[in-house]
Amino acid sequence: MNHGLLWFSILTPFLYFITIGYVSWEPYSLDMSSEGFAKFISISTLPIAILSLAIPLPVLVSRFHATQQTAAQIKAAKFKNNIDVFYAHRKAMFEYFDRVPKVKFESAPECEFKVHPRLHINAFRGSKPEQGNPAIFEEFFKSIESNLFSARTMAYHTLTEEDVHRRLAYRNSCIALWAVSRRLLIGEMFTAISDNSIAIKEVRRANSRETYVITVGQTTSELIGSYRICRSFYRILCEFSGYDSGFFSIVDNEDDFFAAIESGRRYTELSENPIEEILEWVRDCPELTIESI
Known part of the structure; x- marks a missing residue:
C-alpha cells in the first residue's frame, strides 16, 4: 500500500478517463434513459478503454515488485551460501591437517602439522568469502x-x-x-x-x-x-x-x-x-x- 508506483498505475488511467471523457461528454447533456445510456457507451469507448487499464497495470506493477523482492531474496541467499561455503572450506583445511599424525624427520623436531589460519588466506588469496568456493x-x-x-x-x-x-x-x-x-x-x-x-x-x-x-x-x-x-x-x-x-x-x-x-x-x-x-x-x-x- 505504500508503493508509490502502484497508486500511480491506478490513478493515471482514472485521470486520463476523466480528462478524455470530459472532452467527449461536454457537448451532451445528461439523459437517464436507455437511449442516453447507449449514447454514453458509444461516445465513451476510448475513455472506458483507458480506465480499464487501471486493473492490469497495478497487477503488472505488483508482479514487478514481487519479482524484485524474489531477486533480492535469491541474492541474499546466494551471498549467505557463498559465505558458508568459503568458511566451510577453511574449516575443512584445518580438519584435514589435524588428521595428519605427528612425524619426525632426522634431527628436526617432531612436526604436528598445525596449520595457521593465515595460510588459507595466503593460499587462496584471489578469493573473497562472498565469492563462495575459494580459488587457488x-x-x-x-x-x-x-x-x-x-x-x-x-x-x-x-x-x-x-x-x-x-x-x-x-x-x-x-x-x-x-x-x-x-x-x-x-x-x-x-x-x-x-x-x-x-x-x-x-x-x-x-x-x-x-x-x-x-x-x-x-x-x-x-x-x-x-x-x-x-x-x-x-x-x-x-x-x-x-x-x-x-x-x-x-x-x-x-x-x-x-x-x-x-x-x-x-x-x-x-x-x-x-x-x-x-x-x-x-x-x-x-x-x-x-x-x-
Whole structure:
C-alpha cells in the first residue's frame, strides 16, 4: 500500500478517463434513459478503454515488485551460501591437517602439522568469502615450489661440493627454507628450529643488523630434516587444495642423486658432517661473526 508506483498505475488511467471523457461528454447533456445510456457507451469507448487499464497495470506493477523482492531474496541467499561455503572450506583445511599424525624427520623436531589460519588466506588469496568456493592462488604455490627446488639443490651441493662452493650453497639452502617456512607458517620452524639456529654476519658491514644468513639449525641432519618438514607440509596443502604440483611430479618420479635428500639416511654417505665443518670454519673466520637470534 505504500508503493508509490502502484497508486500511480491506478490513478493515471482514472485521470486520463476523466480528462478524455470530459472532452467527449461536454457537448451532451445528461439523459437517464436507455437511449442516453447507449449514447454514453458509444461516445465513451476510448475513455472506458483507458480506465480499464487501471486493473492490469497495478497487477503488472505488483508482479514487478514481487519479482524484485524474489531477486533480492535469491541474492541474499546466494551471498549467505557463498559465505558458508568459503568458511566451510577453511574449516575443512584445518580438519584435514589435524588428521595428519605427528612425524619426525632426522634431527628436526617432531612436526604436528598445525596449520595457521593465515595460510588459507595466503593460499587462496584471489578469493573473497562472498565469492563462495575459494580459488587457488597459483603464484603462491609456484613461489613455494621454486624455493623447495632451490633448497634441495643447494642442500645437495652443500653435501657434495668442495668447501668453497658448499659454503655459498649452504647459505642459499637456508634462505630458501626460511622463505618456504614463512609462506607456509610452519610452527616448528619458528620454535625449536629457530631456537637452535644462529645468525652469521659479516664484520665489514657497517650496519650490524644486516645478516649474511640465518642457519637452519646447526647440524646436517637438522637441515635435511627441516627440508623434509617443509616438503611434507607443502604436499599436504597440495593434496587438500587439489593443486597439480609440478614439484612432486618431478620429485616422486626421479631416482638419482637428489633422492638422498628426499628420504632415508643416504645423505650421510655423501659427506661427513658438512654443516658442522662449515660452522667451524665460520667461527674461525675473522670476516664473519656469529650471534644468537
